[in-house]
Amino acid sequence: MITGYVNEAGRLQPVAEVQERLNGLVWIDMMNPSDAEEDQVEKWLGVDIPTRDEMEEIEISSRLYTEDGATFMTAILPSQADGDDPQMAPVSFVLAGKRLITVRYHEPRAFQTFPIRAEKTPMGCETGEGVLLALLEAIVDRLADILERVGREIDAISRSIFQQKGAKPTKSRDFQKVLESIGRKGDLISNIRDSLVTLERLVGFLGQGALQRKSDKTLRERIKTLSRDVRSLADHDSFLSQKITFLLDATLGMINIEQNAIIKIFSVAAVVFLPPTLIASIYGMNFIHMPELQWPLGYPFALGLMVLSAILPYLFFKHRGWL
Incomplete structure (x- = not known):
């Protein structure tokens, strides 16, 4: 045009x-x-x-x-x-x-x-x-x-x-x-x-x-x-x-x-749950002579120990400012 x-x-x-x-x-x-x-x-x-x-x-x-x-x-x-x-x-x-x-x-x-x-x-x-x-x-x-x-x-x-x-x-x-x-x-x-x-x-x-x-x-x-x-x-x-x-x-x-933050959450979760897992593994062993098996307070003692072992790492991370 x-x-x-x-x-x-x-x-x-x-x-x-x-x-x-x-x-x-x-x-x-x-x-x-x-x-x-x-x-x-x-x-x-x-x-x-x-x-x-x-x-x-x-x-x-x-x-x-x-x-x-x-x-x-x-x-x-x-x-x-x-x-x-x-x-x-x-x-x-x-x-x-x-x-x-x-x-x-x-x-x-x-x-x-x-x-x-x-x-x-x-x-x-x-x-x-x-x-x-x-x-x-x-x-x-x-x-x-x-x-x-x-x-x-x-x-x-x-x-x-x-x-x-x-x-x-x-x-x-x-x-x-x-x-x-x-x-x-x-x-x-x-x-x-x-x-x-x-x-x-x-x-x-x-x-x-x-x-x-x-x-x-x-x-x-x-x-x-x-x-x-x-x-x-x-x-x-x-x-x-x-x-x-x-x-x-x-x-x-x-x-x-953001990826590092996500990885940090998984890392902290793994560390927090590692001690309770260790304790549960110990008391899950099938040995005959385990004193806590006959103890009436053995079950609450094991649960409390697992909770305490999870809380202590969390408080430590909080104190160091990692969370």
């Missing part, structure tokens, strides 16, 4: 017939284009549109380059990122003259919200470069929202690990679910970090191109601000990644503590 946008008083307006308004277009958005649509746009603009296989190549030279006067830039962006399993796919941005062309095969949230906002509010979209900067700013805002949400969810996980409200010390928690949740957040943070790395390279490449093209000073300042925002998000992502690692280690430590 091909969607075209024209600039009207700084606002973006979608057009129904792209070919008829071709000269006035500042942005052409190609969503999941077919081969015929790619050939059509290449014929209109004289620009070689990157294929899906070319967009997925990981070499920097394949993602950031200039060809026939057009600037090609590709970044990895998330979609469906309201959960923990976003769809990560490349999006190509092509600056051809005063026109921006975007090629994508998924639906990042910024591509839904940005046109609506740009249609109502002037955002400096007079040229393709201005549209690209405004779109990148919307993308960075979306990534910031994702990291803020993940940060709150990580804090909730941390509270569930370290603040056991109203729970008994011996009550076991479902650490398997905690580990699964930590793993999902770690994967999400890793995906966002990959996206930020590609965006940081893209913005740096865009800044160099703006200097060569002698773009407007305001645009260059916006590129610098955008670069700082991406870098700060990358730092925040690294912080969250370190926190995830800490929570993983802490959870494994909590599991070991």
